[in-house]
Amino acid sequence: MGVRVKTGRTLLAVALGLSMAVGAAHAGSYPDIGPLPQIKISKAKAELGKRLFFDKRVSGDAAISCATCHDPKQGWSQNKPLSDGYPGNGHFRNSPSVVNAVHKKSWFHDGRIGTNLNDVTRENITETYIMNMDMRIMQERFKQDPVYVKMFKDAGYGEPSNGSVRKAIPEFLKTLTSRGAPFDAGKMSGAAKRGLKLFKGKAGCIQCHNGALLSDGKPHNTGVAENFDVFLDPMNHQAFIAFAKFQGIPNYMNMKRDPGFYNITLDMADMGKFVTPSLRELKYSAPYMHNGMINTLAGVVDFYNRGGGKDSRKSDRLKPLKLSKKQKGDLVAFLESLSGDRLTSSEHVWSKSYPDEYPAIQNWKEARN
Amino acid sequence: MKKRMKYRHAVLMASIATTLLVGCNANATKSNSAAAEKAPAPAAAMAMGPAKLEPLGLPPIPADNKQSPAKIALGKLLFFDPRLGGDASTGCSTCHEPDQGWAWAEDFSRGYPGTVHWRNSQTIINSAYNPRNFWAGSASSLEKQARGAARGGVAGNGEGDLMEARLALIPVYAKAFKEVFGDETPLIRNAWRAIASFERTLVQRDTPIDKYLQGDKSALSEEQVRGKALFEGKAGCIQCHNGPMATDFNYYNVGVPPSPRWETDGLAQITFRFEQYAKGQTQEGYRTAKEDWGYYYRSKNSWDKGKFRTPSLRYTKYTPPYLHNGQLDTLEEVVDFYNRGGKFEDGRTTNFTKTKSKLIKPLGLSDDEKDELVAFIEAFSGEEILMEKPELPDYAPLFTKAELEAAQEAK
Numbered sequence: 192m193g194v195r196v197k198t199g200r201t202l203l204a205v206a207l208g209l210s211m212a213v214g215a216a217h218a219g220s221y222p223d224i225g226p227l228p229q230i231k232i233s234k235a236k237a238e239l240g241k242r243l244f245f246d247k248r249v250s251g252d253a254a255i256s257c258a259t260c261h262d263p264k265q266g267w268s269q270n271k272p273l274s275d276g277y278p279g280n281g282h283f284r285n286s287p288s289v290v291n292a293v294h295k296k297s298w299f300h301d302g303r304i305g306t307n308l309n310d311v312t313r314e315n316i317t318e319t320y321i322m323n324m325d326m327r328i329m330q331e332r333f334k335q336d337p338v339y340v341k342m343f344k345d346a347g348y349g350e351p352s353n354g355s356v357r358k359a360i361p362e363f364l365k366t367l368t369s370r371g372a373p374f375d376a377g378k379m380s381g382a383a384k385r386g387l388k389l390f391k392g393k394a395g396c397i398q399c400h401n402g403a404l405l406s407d408g409k410p411h412n413t414g415v416a417e418n419f420d421v422f423l424d425p426m427n428h429q430a431f432i433a434f435a436k437f438q439g440i441p442n443y444m445n446m447k448r449d450p451g452f453y454n455i456t457l458d459m460a461d462m463g464k465f466v467t468p469s470l471r472e473l474k475y476s477a478p479y480m481h482n483g484m485i486n487t488l489a490g491v492v493d494f495y496n497r498g499g500g501k502d503s504r505k506s507d508r509l510k511p512l513k514l515s516k517k518q519k520g521d522l523v524a525f526l527e528s529l530s531g532d533r534l535t536s537s538e539h540v541w542s543k544s545y546p547d548e549y550p551a552i553q554n555w556k557e558a559r560n
Numbered sequence: 561m562k563k564r565m566k567y568r569h570a571v572l573m574a575s576i577a578t579t580l581l582v583g584c585n586a587n588a589t590k591s592n593s594a595a596a597e598k599a600p601a602p603a604a605a606m607a608m609g610p611a612k613l614e615p616l617g618l619p620p621i622p623a624d625n626k627q628s629p630a631k632i633a634l635g636k637l638l639f640f641d642p643r644l645g646g647d648a649s650t651g652c653s654t655c656h657e658p659d660q661g662w663a664w665a666e667d668f669s670r671g672y673p674g675t676v677h678w679r680n681s682q683t684i685i686n687s688a689y690n691p692r693n694f695w696a697g698s699a700s701s702l703e704k705q706a707r708g709a710a711r712g713g714v715a716g717n718g719e720g721d722l723m724e725a726r727l728a729l730i731p732v733y734a735k736a737f738k739e740v741f742g743d744e745t746p747l748i749r750n751a752w753r754a755i756a757s758f759e760r761t762l763v764q765r766d767t768p769i770d771k772y773l774q775g776d777k778s779a780l781s782e783e784q785v786r787g788k789a790l791f792e793g794k795a796g797c798i799q800c801h802n803g804p805m806a807t808d809f810n811y812y813n814v815g816v817p818p819s820p821r822w823e824t825d826g827l828a829q830i831t832f833r834f835e836q837y838a839k840g841q842t843q844e845g846y847r848t849a850k851e852d853w854g855y856y857y858r859s860k861n862s863w864d865k866g867k868f869r870t871p872s873l874r875y876t877k878y879t880p881p882y883l884h885n886g887q888l889d890t891l892e893e894v895v896d897f898y899n900r901g902g903k904f905e906d907g908r909t910t911n912f913t914k915t916k917s918k919l920i921k922p923l924g925l926s927d928d929e930k931d932e933l934v935a936f937i938e939a940f941s942g943e944e945i946l947m948e949k950p951e952l953p954d955y956a957p958l959f960t961k962a963e964l965e966a967a968q969e970a971k
Binding site: 248250251252253254277278279280319320323325327328331332334335414416417419422423424425426428429430432433436437444447448463501502503504548549550551552555556559560 | 643645646647648649672673674675713714717719721722724725726728729745822823824825826827829830831832833834836837838846847848849850955956957958959961963964967968971
């Protein structure tokens, strides 16, 4: 485990660090904010992933599902500053929307997973303060549910196994992509169009928010204020301490801020950096930032208009913008034009119920386990 | 924080879903029960002098974990604190309830929420004397046992870093760990040491049998004295249930059949299969196992299938149901089981007929003799040991708002 993290740490640091230097040097030419690429989806696998995503039996004590913290009705996130944790603890970060997660290259606010959604899924399921699941038990649970036995088989996975769970959930996540956003449909309002111009021009957002996801995928320090509830509420703080200890952060017991990207490189220059988030589908996923410290999109625009927050290591791309009230409104209109359908119909949400009990396997003595 | 083990196994299982799962348990130790079986107990006993019952002395205290009142007091709180577990619902006392004989009064122990265990919960009373713990002896000390229990997926399902973080956020604990162990912030491994210290106080040495063996001939009734003679003679119990703990701490298959619950209870079937993985079964073993292989999981010797540690008979008055899978509800039923030569009333017995102990055979006891034997087994239990659950200390923030504001200013 230790080895895995260290390798991941260096690889990520190299990958993210190099291209960052290029971006900073060149204002003006950024990857276009355009439509998202199409992806092929296996229907049977995605359907299985959907049932898994909403199934509480994926967690250790069978009390929470992925959807508890990534709730379709709350923009596939949670509408409160700090995410829930596994029962018995809290969390120290805001739960991000999982819509468009499939298009990312690194995941989590600090980008600490840089491989694939299979690993992200494994991480969420086994992480003590998230779902705390021993995947061996999970696998046996699903072998005990005839609906899953059939679905795994129909999806071409054979018998239920934890390896296939980690494939099926990412397949489902592929179905959660932007759809019907005015920006993509070419149906932007006049205000939104003016906002887009500001975004690329005077407001300078494009420096970091570019490409199809409106994210350069790189870490920056914008000076977002700490959320003191992380440290004042022992439920959240315990999750933070366990996290910081595992990341190998020196003096983690005394840490009074979220280290962000620093926990990957352990380089002070990266303290307080977070990976630029996508700006798609934000309409329903308030509050914003890694710790939910800003409640509205208008609040975020005000934050940038002030030149970001207070931090000695803040990105020098952030300066007070001197936007008029109208310009701020236009920027917000543009941000809103990036949100489309809420994806809350049964096409994306598992609406059937789950069995309350595990039926016994008949003729158990003769059946192969 | 993350379950390192879990990750390892997750990878393992993904990549070898259908291949061998051999030898995950590298710590399988050499079987000493094999020796016990091959040289039947009477012969072994003769070499060392006849096996006999003895009064219970003081529990052994390991040199690296001395007792102290402060450590014991801390261990007591921790034993009753469910925050030493995954979702803060399931601590040691959850499955070792003082008023259920410091065990759990169902066949299978309750499990971590969402699971059921697959074995009967054992009493904590006198566990201080066990050279190895658990039904199949898989833990070599109380300290290691506690760690394993708090982390096991169907037991505490807790994880070291998070439990350690919780302790640091409970000021009473932070202070006590500092005083007792000198920890700047509580170390989880010292929690296991404190709990073990507390467990070493849960002993019972003033039972009728102790008094009797120390010379107080009035401590046993006449019926019990006759039961003792049967125990040491015709019924042959002494061959395995001997010494101060009324156990030789060896491993035998006395004929206990698999639990019928595995045929009818889906949740139990889940745990059953999980345990095959967790205990390092081979792929074929995992596919075909239909009962608890017991000591085999540790030794990996085919002749150890279905063997379990001879349990102590002390305190058993308060710990029904009996046997590793809790299938018998009363001591009377246990005696009947032995009287039939290791068979249940309905004829069920172990499927591992090859490993069944030669020492177990029909005894031909009369009803009176059976009553006498039961009466004698009760002499291994004194008063019930009850304990109020202590009031548990609260969490408190580690920092003040002013400290956080100062840190924010300094960013």
